Amino acid sequence: MLLLSALSSLSWVNLQAQDTTYTIGIVPQFEAKKLRGIWQPIINYLEQETGHQFRIEGSPSIPDFENQFLRGEFDFTYMNPLHMISAYENNSYAPLLRDIDKLLHGVLVVKADSSITKIAQLDGSIVAFPSPNALGASLLIRQELEDNYAIRIYPRYVKTHDSVYLNVLLGEAAAGGGVEKTLNRQPAQYQQALRIIHTTQGVAPHPIAAHPRVPAEVVESVKAALLKLGSNAEGKALLAKIPISRIGPATIQDYLPLKQLQLDRFYVR
Amino acid sequence: MGIQAKLILPILVAFLVFASAIHFYWSPSQFQNERQSLIQQLHREFSALDSGLIRNLLENDFSALYATLKDQDEFNGDSWLQLTLYNAKGKRLYPLFPLEENVDNSDYLIPYSHPIMLQDVQLGHIELKLDWREKFNEIQQRIHTLGLYLVLTISLLVLFVISWQKRIIISPLRNLQKASEKMAEGEYESALPESAQDEIGSLTRSFNRMREKVISSQEKLTKAHRATQQAFEQIALKNTQLQDEISQRQLIQEQLNKMALYDQLTALPNRYMLQNEANRILASAKRFGHLVGFMFVDLDGFKAVNDNHNHETGDAVLIEMSLRIAAEVRDIDMLCRVGGDEFIIILPSSNSLYNLENIALRILSAVRKPITSVKIDEALSASIGISVYPADSTNFERLIELADAAMYRAKKAGKDRYAHSTSL
Structure with missing residues (x-):
């Protein structure tokens, strides 16, 4: 009888474990369709590999996403470093994996044929940023401009990274803030017409994190699966779309030093 | 100019007038209407984009702007040339690096300009050249076909009118003419058929009546002539008789004279x-x-x-x-x-x-x-x-x-x- 109940409870636990569909919240850097295109294959692989169910949880905007993870609605997440700090401090989300090859830098670009070579020359100028809260393209740059250089700039928030570069190329802004990733995605003609005048310090890139309520063995299986994925060429290609060029383990120590920058100052809620 | 040519003339004049109307009025108006319609269409398309473009311009969101314009450009492919967006100051905002597009035949290109207005403020304007050669050629084709049909119709009409005129005007007139000439030369042959109910029919009827009158007066003349001849013959006869008588009388007179002056027996003067x-x-x-x-x-x-x-x-x-x-x-x-x-x-x-x-x-x-x-x-x-x-x-x-x-x-x-x- 006990054995039965034990077995049944075990199976129930197992069932429960089997029945649970784990939600994954992805920061809406791109529109939902594109996100799904990147992440669904990986999800499928995870399900196959781990035997667990996973579901992508969509967020209409970044503020919504922030609210959702602050409410702990996601079992797993993929978020930017600042979110990680906030999620860790509020809900004890723990980073699992990240791109260990690349660091996130912000880059400040000007028109290649412009006379500006030093940040000091940007005093009093309009500088384009995608959005106020973009970590690399906006916050890191604005923090350095404020703290490290005694200049006053007029930020103009032009929605997207692509827009930033166009603004600079069209002469609507003296300079623009972006990241290497997006800069390198621009057409060659555009890239040739832009020049980086400053690169910020590097920051650990977006981690994949897990909510503490997720069972440890599930977490471990996911971690293992993803690391395994990153070990073959096919898997690497899938992960590169996120983009993660080389997947590896992440810890909260990778992100906590960011707090010192006091990027809240530039954060717009 | 023969009467046929004179009768054909109105048709030809009508044709000329019609062809001129088509060439100088209808044909250009067809093109004009199509142009107008195409421009209206462009206007509608851009008006639909207006709100998005306005937002993009206000937010300086050039990537969205570019995405929209590129989309439109690609969607319209070959028919949209040199799609360009300018800001309020006339600075070109799109495209960054304009492609070299061959602008050859300006007949086929409609220049279009669309101001982007936010209430009364112009934020910028879009220019493009619409290549409408397909529609253009279509219209051209239509006009040519129409022209062809017109020429064909007019030709058939002319042929029909010529043959019909021949039947109801030319032939009857020629017959009248021939009959008149024959009558002038004294042949009265047969009367002309007078079936038609029109002016030519009346003329033919009059001609026939005249012919009958001529025939009857001719007969009268002939009779009179004969009578006159007979009378002349009579007169001539009488004349001869009279002359004979006169001669006789003259002889008698001479004889008498002679008798008076000459001896009967010896014929010597008496x-x-x-x-x-x-x-x-x-x-x-x-x-x-x-x-x-x-x-x-x-x-x-x-x-x-x-x-x-x-x-x-x-x-x-x-x-x-x-x-x-x-x-x-x-x-x-x-x-x-x-x-x-x-x-x-x-x-x-x-x-x-x-x-x-x-x-x-x-x-x-x-x-x-x-x-x-x-x-x-x-x-x-x-x-x-x-x-x-x-x-x-x-x-x-x-x-x-x-x-x-x-x-x-x-x-x-x-x-x-x-x-x-x-x-x-």
């Missing part, structure tokens, strides 16, 4: 003729100053012949004697029989008495010869009395008297001799 001529002869003698001899010739022994023989014998003797006497006188002399056996001879232009005497002697000699025309036993001779103008007298009667008296003397003296009037 007494009356003598009297008529006498004055003339004397006047002429007076004028020219020559003698005129008067001889009174009496036949001796004639009475016995007359008594002894019948009339015919007597006549024959007289005739022979007169012939003999006539033979002895000249042409200019006038021998007249004035009685049964009495003759007077007037001899004008006598030179002298001597000549007169010679003539008298010859006459005597001639008369003496025996009669040959009839058988008689009696021997005849003549007694001649001679008087001379103007010597014996200037009066005709007197001269005759004197000649007569002289003749008596000759007779008394023994007959068969002559004697002068004056006792020479």
Whole structure:
């Protein structure tokens, strides 16, 4: 009888474990369709590999996403470093994996044929940023401009990274803030017409994190699966779309030093 | 210009007018309408984009702007050329690096400009060139087809009208003309068919009536002519008859005249003729100053012949004697029989008495010869009395008297001799 109940409870636990569909919240850097295109294959692989169910949880905007993870609605997440700090401090989300090859830098670009070579020359100028809260393209740059250089700039928030570069190329802004990733995605003609005048310090890139309520063995299986994925060429290609060029383990120590920058100052809620 | 050409002319003029209308009005308006419609369409398309573009411009979200414009550009492909966005200041915002697009034929390009307005403020404007050559060629094709149909229709119409005109106008007119000419030359053959109810039909009917009138008047003329001819013949006949009559009468008259002036038996002038001529002869003698001899010739022994023989014998003797006497006188002399056996001879232009005497002697000699025309036993001779103008007298009667008296003397003296009037 006990054995039965034990077995049944075990199976129930197992069932429960089997029945649970784990939600994954992805920061809406791109529109939902594109996100799904990147992440669904990986999800499928995870399900196959781990035997667990996973579901992508969509967020209409970044503020919504922030609210959702602050409410702990996601079992797993993929978020930017600042979110990680906030999620860790509020809900004890723990980073699992990240791109260990690349660091996130912000880059400040000007028109290649412009006379500006030093940040000091940007005093009093309009500088384009995608959005106020973009970590690399906006916050890191604005923090350095404020703290490290005694200049006053007029930020103009032009929605997207692509827009930033166009603004600079069209002469609507003296300079623009972006990241290497997006800069390198621009057409060659555009890239040739832009020049980086400053690169910020590097920051650990977006981690994949897990909510503490997720069972440890599930977490471990996911971690293992993803690391395994990153070990073959096919898997690497899938992960590169996120983009993660080389997947590896992440810890909260990778992100906590960011707090010192006091990027809240530039954060717009 | 033949009547056919004249009748075709309105059709050709109409065609020209129609073709001109098409060329100068309808055809351009077709193109214009299409242009308008295309521009309206562009306007609608861009108006739909307006709100997005306005937001993008206000937010300086050029990537969204570019995405929208690129999308539109690609969607419209070859028909949109040089799609360009300018800001309010006229600075080109899109595209960054314009492509070299071949802008060849401007006939096919409609320039379009769309201002991007936020209430009354212009934020910028879009320009593009719309390549509408497909539609353009379509319209062109349509116009050409229409033109072709028009030409075809007009040609068929002209052909139809020509053949129809020939039937209802030209042929009847030609027939009328031929019939008229034939009638002018006198052939009245057959009447023309008068089936048509129109003006040509009426003309034909009138022509036929005229023809009948002409025929009937021709017949009348012919009759009249014949009658006239007959009348002429009659007249001619009558004329001939009259002429004959006249001739006859003339002859009769002559005869009468002759009878009056000539001796019936001998055909010699008679007494009356003598009297008529006498004055003339004397006047002429007076004028020219020559003698005129008067001889009174009496036949001796004639009475016995007359008594002894019948009339015919007597006549024959007289005739022979007169012939003999006539033979002895000249042409200019006038021998007249004035009685049964009495003759007077007037001899004008006598030179002298001597000549007169010679003539008298010859006459005597001639008369003496025996009669040959009839058988008689009696021997005849003549007694001649001679008087001379103007010597014996200037009066005709007197001269005759004197000649007569002289003749008596000759007779008394023994007959068969002559004697002068004056006792020479």
